[in-house]
Structure formats: structure tokens, C-alpha cells
Amino acid sequence: MKEYGLTKSERLYLREEIRQLFESRSRFVCYPYRVVWRLEEPSVEPLKVLISVPKRLIRHAVDRNTIKRRTREAWRLQKGPLRALAAEQEATLLVGLLYIGDHVSRSERLSSAVSKSIARLCEEVKSGSSL
Numbered sequence: 001m002k003e004y005g006l007t008k009s010e011r012l013y014l015r016e017e018i019r020q021l022f023e024s025r026s027r028f029v030c031y032p033y034r035v036v037w038r039l040e041e042p043s044v045e046p047l048k049v050l051i052s053v054p055k056r057l058i059r060h061a062v063d064r065n066t067i068k069r070r071t072r073e074a075w076r077l078q079k080g081p082l083r084a085l086a087a088e089q090e091a092t093l094l095v096g097l098l099y100i101g102d103h104v105s106r107s108e109r110l111s112s113a114v115s116k117s118i119a120r121l122c123e124e125v126k127s128g129s130s131l
Contacts (some may be wrong), residue, residue, distance in 0.1 A: 006076040012050035012094055021094045024076050026124070031115040032101030032110070033071075037121060038094045045124065046086035046093065049075060053099040063104045070107045071097060074114040085125055093125065 012018060014046040024038035051071050075097070086093040097117070105113075 003080070004076055009045050011021060012048040012049055012061055012096070014097075017048070017094060018050060018096075021096050025097075028124070029100070030063075030107055030113055030120060032099055033113055033117055034098040034100050035117050035121060036098065037094040039089070039125065040092045040094060042090055043092045046091070047079060047083045048092065048094050049079075050094075050096040051075070051099075052096065057100070057102055058104070066104055067077060068097055069103070069112070070110045071099070071114065074107070074111040078111075078115050082122055082125075085122055089125065093121075095121065 001021065020040070021036055021038050024036065027034060027036045028039060029035070051068050053067045053071075055064065058064045058067065082093065082095075097114070
């Protein structure tokens with residue numbers, strides 16, 4: 001498997017998994033993202049991600065797709081430490097990145113926000129790792 005890829009098995013798309021993710025109370029804000037996460041029993045992939053940009057905040061589909069594309073790019077390049085941590089914990093980490101900004105941000109800003117989110121997520125998983 002490619003280290004910097006983002007395959008379908010690494011994406012969160014099943015309704016049951018998404019429901020479980022949003023029922024968890026583990027969340028924080030790292031502007032322009034709200035990060036929701038949950039540690040689960042191990043499965044095929046140690047890390048799964050959901051990226052969402054609400055239509056209510058970003059009206060034009062072109063802008064929503066741009067934000068999602070930039071976020072996916074930043075995530076796939078920076079997910080390494082989080083993936084290693086999830087594998088070390090022998091669990092599957094479900095992560096939801098929900099865009100809460102009200103305009104289209106530049107790639108550099110989104111990349112730094114994803115980086116900060118991953119760093120904070122690593123800290124929170126280390127401190128409160130319970131299945």
C-alpha cells in the first residue's frame with residue numbers, strides 16, 4: 001500500500017461508522033475545522049477519515065469541492081504519525097474533519113490547520129486511549 005495514498009478503505013463512508021463517530025463526545029475545534037474522533041476495535045485500516053464541507057456555509061459546489069480537495073491533499077501528506085499511533089494502539093481511529101469556516105481558505109492555511117489538528121489528535125489519543 002502506498003504511504004501517501006488515500007484509498008477507499010481509508011475513507012469513512014459507511015452509515016453505521018459515521019453514526020458511531022458522531023455519537024462520540026470526543027471533539028475539538030482547530031479553526032477552520034471541527035474535529036470529531038473515536039477509537040474503535042481494530043479493523044482492516046488503522047485510520048479512517050471523513051471530510052465534510054456544509055452547503056449552508058459554502059454555497060457554491062465549486063468552492064466546497066475545492067476545500068475538500070485541498071483538505072484531502074493536506075491529510076494524505078500529513079497522516080503518517082497518526083496512522084502509526086493508531087497501529088501502535090492496536091485500534092481503528094475514526095476521524096471527521098468538518099469545515100466550519102465561512103469562506104474558501106488558501107491551501108497553506110488548510111494545510112497548517114490539518115497539521116495542528118493531527119498534532120492535537122495525537123496528544124488526545126495518547127492521553128485518553130480507551131476503547
